[in-house]
Structure formats: structure tokens, C-alpha cells
Amino acid sequence: MKELQGKIFQLLMTVLLLAGSLNAQTVTWEATNGPLGGTVKAIAVNSAGTVFIGTRSGIFRSPDNGGNWENLDNGFFSSFLTCFAVNDSDHIFVGTTNVGIFRSKDGGNSWQVINSGLDKRDIRSIDIKPDGELIIGVNNGGVFRSQDNGDSWTPSNNMLSDLRINATVVNTNGDLYAGSVLTGIYRFAVTDTVWSEVNAGLNSLRITSLEVNSGGDVFAGTTAGIYKRSAGDTAWVELKNSTISLGFITSVYPDENDDLFATTLAGVFQYDTLAGVWNDLNNGITNLRTWGITAGSTGDLFVISDAGVYRSGDHGANWIYQVNGLIISRVVSLVNLPDGTLLAATETNGVSRSVDDGENWSMSNTGMTKLSLKAMIVDSSGTVFVGVSGLNGVFRSTDQGNTWTIKQNVFSGSNVSAFAVTASRVYAAHSSGVSYSDDGGDTWQALPESGLTNTNIRGLVVNAAGVLFAGTWNGGVFRVAETDTAWSEVNNGLSKLLVSTLDINKSGDIFAATSGGGVFRSADNGDNWIEVNQGIPTLFIQALTISDFGYIFAGGFGNAAYSTDNGDSWIEINDGLSGVNIKTIDAKADGQVFAGSLGNGVYRTSITITAIENKPGHLPNAFTLHQNYPNPFNPSTTIRFNLPVDGAVKLSVYNIRGQLVKTLLNGFQSAGVQQAVWDGSNQFGQQVASGVYFYHLSAKRFSATKRMILTR
Numbered sequence: 001m002k003e004l005q006g007k008i009f010q011l012l013m014t015v016l017l018l019a020g021s022l023n024a025q026t027v028t029w030e031a032t033n034g035p036l037g038g039t040v041k042a043i044a045v046n047s048a049g050t051v052f053i054g055t056r057s058g059i060f061r062s063p064d065n066g067g068n069w070e071n072l073d074n075g076f077f078s079s080f081l082t083c084f085a086v087n088d089s090d091h092i093f094v095g096t097t098n099v100g101i102f103r104s105k106d107g108g109n110s111w112q113v114i115n116s117g118l119d120k121r122d123i124r125s126i127d128i129k130p131d132g133e134l135i136i137g138v139n140n141g142g143v144f145r146s147q148d149n150g151d152s153w154t155p156s157n158n159m160l161s162d163l164r165i166n167a168t169v170v171n172t173n174g175d176l177y178a179g180s181v182l183t184g185i186y187r188f189a190v191t192d193t194v195w196s197e198v199n200a201g202l203n204s205l206r207i208t209s210l211e212v213n214s215g216g217d218v219f220a221g222t223t224a225g226i227y228k229r230s231a232g233d234t235a236w237v238e239l240k241n242s243t244i245s246l247g248f249i250t251s252v253y254p255d256e257n258d259d260l261f262a263t264t265l266a267g268v269f270q271y272d273t274l275a276g277v278w279n280d281l282n283n284g285i286t287n288l289r290t291w292g293i294t295a296g297s298t299g300d301l302f303v304i305s306d307a308g309v310y311r312s313g314d315h316g317a318n319w320i321y322q323v324n325g326l327i328i329s330r331v332v333s334l335v336n337l338p339d340g341t342l343l344a345a346t347e348t349n350g351v352s353r354s355v356d357d358g359e360n361w362s363m364s365n366t367g368m369t370k371l372s373l374k375a376m377i378v379d380s381s382g383t384v385f386v387g388v389s390g391l392n393g394v395f396r397s398t399d400q401g402n403t404w405t406i407k408q409n410v411f412s413g414s415n416v417s418a419f420a421v422t423a424s425r426v427y428a429a430h431s432s433g434v435s436y437s438d439d440g441g442d443t444w445q446a447l448p449e450s451g452l453t454n455t456n457i458r459g460l461v462v463n464a465a466g467v468l469f470a471g472t473w474n475g476g477v478f479r480v481a482e483t484d485t486a487w488s489e490v491n492n493g494l495s496k497l498l499v500s501t502l503d504i505n506k507s508g509d510i511f512a513a514t515s516g517g518g519v520f521r522s523a524d525n526g527d528n529w530i531e532v533n534q535g536i537p538t539l540f541i542q543a544l545t546i547s548d549f550g551y552i553f554a555g556g557f558g559n560a561a562y563s564t565d566n567g568d569s570w571i572e573i574n575d576g577l578s579g580v581n582i583k584t585i586d587a588k589a590d591g592q593v594f595a596g597s598l599g600n601g602v603y604r605t606s607i608t609i610t611a612i613e614n615k616p617g618h619l620p621n622a623f624t625l626h627q628n629y630p631n632p633f634n635p636s637t638t639i640r641f642n643l644p645v646d647g648a649v650k651l652s653v654y655n656i657r658g659q660l661v662k663t664l665l666n667g668f669q670s671a672g673v674q675q676a677v678w679d680g681s682n683q684f685g686q687q688v689a690s691g692v693y694f695y696h697l698s699a700k701r702f703s704a705t706k707r708m709i710l711t712r
Contacts, residue, residue, distance in 0.1 A: 029560070029576030029595065029603045031327065032358025037308035038328035038599070039348045041291045044084030046092065049297030052108060053304060054081025054094055057328040057599040061108050065296055066311045069325040072108050085126035085134075093134065093150060095123025101136065103150050117153035118144060125168045125210075135176060137165035143178050143188075159194035160186055167209050172216035173231070179207025185220060185236075201235035202227060213254035221249030226262055226271075241277035244269070251292040261301075261316065263290035268303055270316060284319035285310055286363065287349055287371055306348035306371065331596025333376035334586040335384060340627060342586075342594060343401045344602055345376040345386055353401050357592060357627055358604050367404035368395055377419035379426055383440055387416025387428065394428060396441045410444040411435050413455070418501075420460035420468065427468060429457035434470060434480075451487035452478055459502035461510060469526055471499030471512055479526045490526035503546045511552065511567060513544035519554055521567050532567035537574060543595065547587035548620070549609050549673055555582030555595055562593075562607065573605065589673055590626035590640035606630075606638075609673055620644050620673060623702035628678075628695065632709035635687075639664070640675040641697050649699045651676055656692050669699075680710055 042054030051062045053069075059081060060069040083095040092104045093114075100115035101123050115121065120141030127135040134146040142157035142165055156176075157163060164181035171177070176188040177198075184199035185207055199205060202222070209221030220227045220236065225246055227236035239260075240246075246264050253261045260271040262278070267288040269278040282288060287307035294302055301312045308323040330347035337343065342354045343364070350365035350373065365371060368386075375387035386395040386404070393408030394416055413432025420427040427436045428444070433452055435444040447468070454475025462468045466482045469490075476491035476499060491497065496517025504510050511532075512520045518533035519541055533539065536554065543555035552563040554570070558577050561570040577595075580603065584596040587607075595603045606629050620642035628637045639651065651665040662683045664676040678695070682688050690712040696705045 027573040027575065027605050027607060029573070029580075029605045031576075031600065032354070032361070032594075032602045032604055034327060034354070034358070034361030034601055035329040035331070035344050035346060035349070035352030035363075036326055036361060036601075037321075037323040037349050037363075038326065038330060038346070039291075039306045040304035040308055040326075040328075042081050042084045042094070043292050043294050043302055043304050043309075044086050044092065045294060045296050045302075046086050046090045046107070047297070048090070048107075050107065051296060051302060051309075052084060052092060052094075053309060053326075054084060055328045055599075056080050056330075059094065059108060059111075060326060060328075062322075065298065065300060066302060066309055066322040067324065069309075069323070071325075082124055083126050085128050087128050087132060087149075091149065093126050093128075095126055095136065097122050101126070101150065114146075114150040115153075116151065117155075124166045127168050127170055129170050129174070135168050135170060137168040137178060139164055139166070139181070141165070143168060143176070156188070157195070159196070161195075161197075162186075166207055167221075169210035169212050169218060171212045171218055171231075172214070177210050177218055177220075179210050179220060180205070182206055185210075198229070199236075201229075201237060203238065208249050209251045211252045211254055213258045213260070214256075215258065217254075219252045219254065219260065221252040221262065223248050225249065226252055239271055239276075239278070244278045244280070246278060250290060253293045255295055255301075259315075261293050263293050263303060263305075265289050268293065268316060281312075281316035282319075283317065284312075284321070286321065286365065289348070289371075308349075327601040328599055329601050330583070330598045331602055332374060332583055334584050334594050334596045334602065335376050335378050336586055336588050336594075337378060337384070337400055338382060338622075338624075339400060340588075341400045342602075343376065343384065344596055345373040346371075347374075347598070348372055351376070351386065351401055351404075357629070357631070358594065358602055359631075364401045365404070366402065367406070369406060374415060374417050375419055377421055377426070379421040379440075380423050381440065385419055385426060385428070385441060387419065387430075389415050391416070392430070394441060407441055407444075412446065418457050418460045418470075420462045422462055422466070425462075427460055427462065429455075429460050429470060431455055434460070434468065447480060448485050448487065450485065451480075451489070453489070454478075458500055459512075461502045461504040463504060463508050463510075463525070467525065469502055469504075469510060471502040472497075473500075474498055477502070477510075477512060477526055477529075490522075491529070492527060493522075493529035494520055495531070496520075500542045501544050503544050503552075505546050505550070505552075505566070509566065511544060511546070513541035513554060515540050515542070519544065519552075519567060532563075533570070534568065535570035535572065536561050537570075537572045543582050543585040545585045545587060547593075548589045549587075549591070551587065551607065551609070553585045553587060553593060555585050557581045560585070560595060573607075576603065576605070588626065589620060589624060589642055590629065590675075591673075592626075592629055620671075623699060623704075625695075625697045625704035625706055627706055628708045632711045634680070634711045636677055636679045637708060637710075638675055638677050639695055640673060641699075642673055643669055643671045643699060645671050645700070647700050649674075649697070651695065651697050653678055654694045654696065655688075656694075661688060661693065664695075 100121040102111045122139035125137035142163040144153040162180040162183040167179035174190040184205035186195040204222035204224035206223045267282040289306040303310045310319040333345040350371035353364040372389040384397045392414040395404040413430035418429040454472040456473040459471035476497040478487040496514040498515040500513045518539040520529040537559040538556045581598040624642035649669040653661040
């Protein structure tokens with residue numbers, strides 16, 4: 001009995017030691033340098049020429065005419081910043097969609113909430129009268145005024161029949177105009193005591209923008225064009241021409257010379273008053289979903305868009321993309337390609353790519369006609385597929401994401417939201433169900449719709465037998481085999497049906513990430529599910545991936561974790577993720593892990609891989625030399641490589657002249673993911689100087705070389 005107890009004790013100690021070694025890992029996330037850009041919906045310039053922009057990730061400021069942007073970590077969070085205004089004292093006012101209005105008296109360094117008197121907090125517009133009175137438009141709240149610099153607010157809604165106000169403006173006579181969401185424009189003249197409708201001449205009553213020029217003309221942007229009303233007019237006059245339809249107007253801007261500009265969902269336009277026509281000004285603008293335009297202190301024009309900020313020094317003839325430091329992209333999917341390229345699909349600005357593990361990013365949208373992405377995957381041939389919001393088809397790339405071609409009108413539904421691939425087939429989930437292609441995306445066939453009672457599909461996986469699983473939002477998991485004529489609901493044990501995504505391991509175990517229930521696992525083809533949440537830091541999981549080396553990674557808002565034991569237990573890795581909303585995770589075979597966020601770009605970390613990667617079923621299927629990490633480095637760096645078979649291996653470091661610096665490995669290595677550490681010394685143990693070095697791996701018929709940088 002004592003002998004048995006001793007063995008049990010030894011076993012327990014071994015387990016504890018292993019767990020301790022795992023928990024002893026110092027895992028810290030760091031922000032990569034992109035992807036740059038993202039949606040900006042508000043802009044203002046103060047008297048010093050400092051440019052302020054409002055994003056879903058807070059306020060950014062540029063003191064150098066848009067050349068560089070800094071995030072004003074101002075301590076408040078909003079679902080979106082909607083509007084700015086700057087008064088004669090350079091006090092800055094900013095409106096938000098859910099927390100009201102803020103004010104800064106020190107150039108944006110600090111902010112104060114100024115909501116006294118406001119019963120609604122969805123601020124859509126801010127205007128400042130010549131006497132300093134503040135006017136704001138509030139969705140579902142109407143119009144409010146402040147005569148004490150925003151310290152208190154008073155409603156001004158007498159006879160205002162629609163309180164869903166999108167825009168406000170005061171003309172040179174002091175008359176106040178308010179544009180509503182659905183019922184047109186209201187006016188409160190200086191001599192009036194009540195609001196009155198002024199909709200004569202308007203063909204669209206959904207008002208998006210109101211502005212006034214120096215002559216007192218009022219311009220109204222709508223969802224179907226721009227209208228003008230001058231002093232003495234009794235009706236609005238549409239500013240249009242037969243060759244260009246502006247469509248949805250996002251803002252109207254008369255500059256100091258009364259030149260009229262408009263931003264739309266199809267780019268930027270300027271009105272030629274003499275010819276009575278609109279001319280497009282989109283040279284250099286790569287994302288035509290534009291939201292606003294204003295002039296800087298030097299006369300340069302700034303346009304804000306779903307891509308970020310553009311600046312023009314020639315009155316809009318040409319635009320320069322200026323997003324240095326503006327990392328606000330909402331990343332919905334990450335894919336690591338076999339050649340080491342990292343692709344990031346974003347919610348509003350297409351695909352960005354990095355060939356150096358996130359050190360540098362570049363947009364890669366050549367051939368893309370829509371940039372609002374929802375999903376991305378790479379198949380066994382290296383073809384990348386991207387799902388797009390509002391498109392009944394897909395984009396695909398056969399050259400590592402450099403260029404894209406479109407395949408559209410291939411589904412009965414649109415909004416491709418998830419993919420799954422096998423060796424010969426790609427599946428795509430859309431608003432009408434799931435379709436598949438056996439020829440690389442050239443043609444598509446629809447799977448049966450019967451039984452799939454929820455088509456809000458967030459995740460797809462397919463097992464080795466060809467059985468497909470669809471994870472849905474508020475419908476749980478559905479299953480269909482290749483020979484089935486209908487889907488089956490498989491939710492036994494799945495206590496939360498809000499499925500964020502699915503993944504499957506090499507043994508066929510299926511994992512479902514849910515919102516509110518954490519992670520569930522099924523080992524019997526979806527028939528039964530069990531919770532696997534021991535140690536997981538949150539039950540609201542948005543991201544889930546199973547790496548090539550068998551670790552499972554999960555992420556949510558400000559949280560991430562990984563499991564080395566098939567989900568039985570989880571280890572938190574939250575350091576560096578405070579306030580970061582993780583949407584997607586992907587891991588490289590060398591242990592580098594990348595997390596795409598909603599609003600803060602891509603983060604990365606590195607995990608020390610234990611023996612799980614070299615177990616049967618987890619061996620690499622090809623020779624690979626990975627980029628060293630960290631890089632640049634000081635004092636040491638780790639070089640990892642994949643060996644599909646046992647054999648002799650040589651790993652050496654060379655300087656930029658091609659001279660041997662040090663041989664790190666030279667002998668037999670077992671198949672698996674292996675690594676070596678270079679401490680920056682030469683073969684005599686002396687530390688070498690800063691600079692560029694190369695490491696070369698040779699194994700059997702494989703050889704590869706990569707570049708690294710040592711900084712002292």
C-alpha cells in the first residue's frame with residue numbers, strides 16, 4: 001500500500017512540476033505595427049493647426065498636419081466618436097454614440113464629461129454660434145443648447161415632432177436648422193418660438209449633414225443627394241447633374257472660399273457652380289467610403305474614410321494617405337501562409353500583409369472592389385479566399401495575397417461569413433446557407449438548406465470523413481454529411497447557443513467557442529458536448545484556433561488563454577491585452593502567436609512549445625525554417641525549424657560578408673519542431689557587433705537562409 005501511495009505521490013509531483021513549468025512561462029503580448037488605418041468618422045482642427053480625429057478606438061491627434069498620429073489615452077470608451085467642434089478659446093468638444101459629450105480645455109490632454117441636463121447620450125452633431133452658444137443634435141433626444149460652455153444643457157424641442165436628429169446648423173441670420181433621420185428638416189428662426197418643417201423640394205427626408213457657407217446658404221446632405229436653400233427661398237433646390245449620381249451623402253463642406261465639397265460612400269466630389277456639375281476628386285483615395293472633409297490651418301484638405309486619413313495640398317486634385325501611428329484596424333481574420341506571409345482581413349479596409357511577423361504592414365487590395373471583409377482562409381494549394389460583406393461571392397488570390405480576383409453571383413445569399421477547407425474542397429457559409437467548390441472556387445454548389453434553421457453562421461469545420469459542422473449565432477451547431485439531404489441540430493450539452501467560431505483537431509475533436517458559455521468540446525462527432533473551461537479567464541470567447549503543434553488558443557475582450565491538454569485546462573496569457581478586444585487568433589509552427597483585435601490591429605507573442613508537437617500525429621509535414629524571434633534582438637534569439645523526418649541537421653550563422661560566425665547545430669536531430677538559441681557570440685565565445693546576420697539550415701535535400709538583426 002505504501003509503495004502504491006509513493007508511486008501516486010511521485011506521479012502527482014511530476015504533474016505539478018509540469019504544470020509549474022508551463023505556468024512559469026512569461027508570455028507578454030505586444031502590439032505589432034499595424035495594420036495601419038481604419039474607420040475615422042469625425043475630424044476637427046484647432047487654431048494651432050493640430051488635427052483631431054474621432055475613431056472607435058478613441059481620439060487621435062496630429063501636430064504635424066497629419067504626418068504622425070498619437071492616441072490620446074483619455075480614459076473614456078465609446079462605441080464611436082461622431083462629431084467634433086472647436087470654439088474660439090480652442091476648447092474641443094466631442095460627441096459619442098453612447099456616453100454623451102466631452103470637453104477638453106488643454107488641447108486634448110485631458111477630457112471632462114459634460115452631460116448635465118442631457119437625458120439621451122447619442123450625440124450626432126455639435127455647432128457653435130458666433131456668441132459661443134453650443135447647439136447639439138441628439139438621436140432620440142432632439143436639440144439641446146448650452147450657454148455656459150457645455151456645463152449644462154437645456155432642451156429646445158418645442159413642436160419638434162421628430163427627436164431623431166442627425167445634423168444641426170446655424171445660418172448667418174441666426175436661424176437654426178435640424179435634420180432628422182426620417183422626416184426631413186426643421187427650422188427655428190430667430191423670431192420663432194416653435195420649430196416648423198421646411199421640406200419643400202426635398203426628394204429624400206433622411207438627412208445626414210447640414211452646413212452653411214459665408215453667404216448664409218444652407219446645404220443639406222441626404223441619402224440621395226445634396227440640396228441648397230438660400231435666403232428668401234421657399235424650397236430646397238437639388239444640386240445634381242445627369243452624369244454623376246452622388247447617392248448617400250456622408251458630409252457637406254463649404255470651404256472658406258465657398259467651394260462646395262461632399263463626401264459620399266463613393267468618394268469625394270466638388271461642385272462646379274458655373275457648370276452646375278459635380279466632379280470627383282478621388283485620385284489617391286484607395287477606400288471610397290468617405291465620412292468627412294475639412295481644411296487644415298495651412299489650407300490643406302483632409303478627408304476621413306474607412307481607411308483612415310487622406311491629405312491634399314492641391315485642393316483635392318491629389319491625395320496622400322497619412323496613417324502613421326494610426327492603428328485602429330478591426331481585424332476579423334488572420335492567415336499564416338506557407339511562405340511566412342501573414343495576412344490580416346479587416347472589417348473596413350480590405351487585406352493587409354506582413355512578411356516580417358508584423359514589423360511592417362502594407363495594404364494588399366489590388367483587384368478588390370469591396371473592402372468590408374468578414375472571413376478568410378487558405379486551402380492546401382495556397383489559394384486564399386476572402387468573404388465580403390454584401391457580396392454574393394468571394395475574392396481569391398493565388399499569389400500570397402498580392403492580387404485578387406472576384407468570383408461573384410455564385411451563391412443565392414451574400415455576406416460570406418465563414419470558410420472550411422479539405423484537401424480538395426472549400427466550403428463557404430453565407431446568408432442562405434453553405435456552398436462548396438471542388439475546383440478552387442471556379443464553380444460552386446449549394447448544400448441542402450433543409451434543417452439549417454439558422455443561417456447566421458459564425459464558424460465551419462469539416463472532419464476527415466467529410467462531415468461538415470456549422471456553428472451559428474443563437475442556434476448552436478448543425479451537422480451534415482456528404483450523403484445527407486438535410487442538416488441535423490447537434491446541441492446536446494451545449495448550454496449556450498451563441499457560437500462565435502468552431503475548430504477541430506487532428507483526432508476529430510470539435511471545439512465550439514461561445515459567448516457566455518466559454519468553450520465546449522465534442523469527441524463523438526457533435527452528438528454530445530461538454531464544457532472545458534477550467535482556468536479560462538472569460539466565458540465570452542470570440543476567437544479559437546488549434547495550432548499545428550496541438551495547442552488550443554482562445555481569446556475575448558482583454559483576455560487570452562491556451563491549453564496544452566486538449567482543453568482540459570487553460571493557462572491565462574493576458575499580459576499586454578488590457579482593453580484589447582480579441583476577434584481572431586492564429587499561430588505559427590514555431591510558437592509565434594498572433595491575435596487580431598477589433599480596433600487595435602494585430603498583437604503577437606511567443607509560446608515555448610513542449611513535447612506535444614513531436615508526438616505521433618503532430619509531426620510537421622514539410623521542412624520549414626522559421627523567422628527568428630525576437631527580431632531585432634538583444635542579447636539572444638531563438639531559431640525554430642520543422643523536420644518531418646529524423647536526420648542530420650546543420651544550422652549556422654554568417655555575417656553580412658558571408659563569413660561563418662558560429663555553428664549552432666551540426667548532427668542528428670529527431671523529427672518535429674526543433675530550435676536553437678544564438679546568444680550573439682562567435683565560435684570563440686566572443687560577443688559580436690550589432691548588425692545584420694544570416695542563419696542557414698541544411699537538412700537532407702532541404703536548405704534555407706533567413707536574415708536577422710542584432711542590436712546592442
